[in-house]
Amino acid sequence: MSSKKIPEGTVSRLFIYLREITNLVKMNIPTISSAELGDRVNLSDAQLRKDLGYFGQFGVSGSGYDTVELKAALEKILGKDKAWNVAVIGVGHLGLALLTYPGFKEHGLNIVAAFDSNTRRIGRQIKDITVQPIDKADKVIADKKIDIGVIAVPAESSQGVADKLVSAGIKCILNFAPETLTVPGHVRVKDVDLSRELETLTYFLANPGKKS
Amino acid sequence: MSSKKIPEGTVSRLFIYLREITNLVKMNIPTISSAELGDRVNLSDAQLRKDLGYFGQFGVSGSGYDTVELKAALEKILGKDKAWNVAVIGVGHLGLALLTYPGFKEHGLNIVAAFDSNTRRIGRQIKDITVQPIDKADKVIADKKIDIGVIAVPAESSQGVADKLVSAGIKCILNFAPETLTVPGHVRVKDVDLSRELETLTYFLANPGKKS
């Protein structure tokens, strides 16, 4: 398989392009140039073309990109033609927000299980999901062929949950707990620390006129 | 003031160091080397030293960093010695999760107002905050000297909300809506797209063995 080296940010930007292209298709705009698409997502035309260039040639000189074609191409590159099974661990407010967030299903991400250690929450129904005790995680993850685990528990319990997920054979973890997780090399962890995001903003408030 | 150019990622990593150093202080560990601290947060010792190097010299050759001193230094650099006022716009599940997340207050971020356009939600009490109609945002933001606006509304209404915040004079926006916002140059926007975070993981599931 082609193993050119794809820059870190490219994949993430591809999703931005896809989001905008999807809007364009909905609006029946048949064609768009890299310059205009770039404008719409606040990125340069050159970057957009370069990002796409890692995966092939999708445009037509002189007229730009066919929106329907580009949408299909991006969906294929990004694995949107498949569906993925997701489990949420921790059903506090954040876990609930994730369970009810329509964005996931729209993007081929099916939340198929939820776990919590708090007995008051176990058994609770959210949409078509029943919250299960966390000890069942191993079994359910294997049975339902779950690809991605989302950790939405407090920092103290996050490493323990991660260990459970890893031993259940999960390959990807999205970690909302503000704690650095230690996992084997074959498991990919992506950290989202909500308060760190906010705090980064405060740094710029505290230090006006830094960085580009 | 010193205006060396600080790399994008450095500030974000500083918060990671601070988090870990805070743990160390709690555990009464008086001193730590860059190598060991780096290990704990999965970053290299060299990167850690270089990151700190942008802001001064904090270590002692031969013995490492005094945890209490480094904690204090990082808190000062990162503006943790001040408190910041935050408003949340949109009180769906995500907004609720943010309003009740204890992590913010712990880090000097005071959520002092919440807004929504849905009349069923207006008037609702969450902790000490009453949800207000969104038209009041301009006035409240000015009155309460709010520094940061958090957008947790659906994509369709996000640009409208952003415009309101900007005209109310806000300087920083944390945007959870999956939409590219257009704002004047002096306003800093940070995007957090939860489903994009998950989707980035799916790319790696769909394309095993890419990137470093």
Next chain:
DNA sequence: TATACTTTGTGAAAGATAGCACAAAGTCTG
């Protein structure tokens, strides 16, 4: 105090990413 360690801080090298700029390829018009 001298010797053997340890660990920092930082220039210089390597590596990654983004932007420029232009040939090549296509479109459009009369």
Next chain:
DNA sequence: CAGACTTTGTGCTATCTTTCACAAAGTATA
């Protein structure tokens, strides 16, 4: 169908970030 115009794809260059590697500075020990 010829000439003017538009827009892509991409080598090259500039910039930004990380890693290397080592002198300088400190610690520890006898």
